[in-house]
Amino acid sequence: MKKLIILSLLLWIPLAGMANEGGNLEHVRLNMDDQAALQRGAKLFVNYCMGCHSAAAMRYKRLTDLGLTQKEIEDNLIFTGHKVGEPMVSSMDPKQAKAFFGKAPPDLSVIARSRGTDWLYAYLKGFYKDPSRPVGWNNAVFPNASMPNVLVALQGVQIAHKEAGEHGETITLELEKPGSRTPEAFDRDVKDLVSYLAYMAEPAQLLRKQYGPYVIGFLLFFTLMAYLLKKEYWRDIH
Numbered sequence: 001m002k003k004l005i006i007l008s009l010l011l012w013i014p015l016a017g018m019a020n021e022g023g024n025l026e027h028v029r030l031n032m033d034d035q036a037a038l039q040r041g042a043k044l045f046v047n048y049c050m051g052c053h054s055a056a057a058m059r060y061k062r063l064t065d066l067g068l069t070q071k072e073i074e075d076n077l078i079f080t081g082h083k084v085g086e087p088m089v090s091s092m093d094p095k096q097a098k099a100f101f102g103k104a105p106p107d108l109s110v111i112a113r114s115r116g117t118d119w120l121y122a123y124l125k126g127f128y129k130d131p132s133r134p135v136g137w138n139n140a141v142f143p144n145a146s147m148p149n150v151l152v153a154l155q156g157v158q159i160a161h162k163e164a165g166e167h168g169e170t171i172t173l174e175l176e177k178p179g180s181r182t183p184e185a186f187d188r189d190v191k192d193l194v195s196y197l198a199y200m201a202e203p204a205q206l207l208r209k210q211y212g213p214y215v216i217g218f219l220l221f222f223t224l225m226a227y228l229l230k231k232e233y234w235r236d237i238h
């Protein structure tokens with residue numbers, strides 16, 4: 001019995017590790033069952049991220065999961081000259097990128113699993129102006145990141161107010177110059193983008209959710225049948 005208890009406790013460990021690390025990060029509720037939102041996220045990804053980052057574990061063709069046709073994918077989402085059956089690889093040469101930014105932009109196929117979606121949301125909203133940095137930007141959740149602020153045209157320019165506190169420095173961001181999107185619209189954009197990154201990290205989750213109700217339905221139906229069968233078997237015995 002003791003062994004069983006220990007075993008069942010051990011089984012929880014990987015789950016606890018996968019839970020989104022909370023910290024002080026704002027929790028973001030993703031749009032995993034909203035196809036239009038995931039499509040917008042995919043569009044943002046190919047337009048604003050694939051200049052530097054790849055998602056080599058993902059084939060363009062798989063985006064049909066999001067309700068897009070192959071033709072739509074070819075016409076609207078492929079800017080790298082690749083074919084629809086090929087993986088989503090950036091046309092930037094990693095060596096060149098490293099020389100340029102000091103760090104090679106990592107592949108983002110499963111970034112939602114390694115960093116967690118709350119972190120990604122905070123990161124993408126967390127860029128602020130910092131002339132002391134080589135690229136001119138710094139980041140509130142990833143200090144001294146060497147990625148430039150690629151969404152600045154949408155978000156606008158943020159500045160940071162730093163305050164030393166008991167638990168280290170707290171950074172408050174303020175919008176100094178608005179971008180083309182209102183703050184609310186920009187939050188939605190980033191949420192769509194992070195939802196898309198979460199989808200890429202585990203594409204099967206959409207199917208799993210689609211099948212869920214059928215599986216439950218089948219189980220209910222099966223329970224009913226088993227019950228009726230039991231009644232039938234025991235009818236003459238009492």
Ligand code: HEC
Nearest residue numbers: 048049051052101103104105106111144145146147148150
């Ligand atoms: C101009 C090139 C460039 C573009 C465009 C770009 N990035 Fe980056 N990104 C980088 C570089 C370089 C790093 C490495 C930063 C470091 O480690 O200091 C990075 C790091 C990251 C990281 C952190 C990875 C980690 O765990 O260390 C994430 C997440 C990320 N980028 C997401 C994005 C997303 C999402 C977009 C599109 C909105 C994007 N990036 C667009 C260059 C770019």
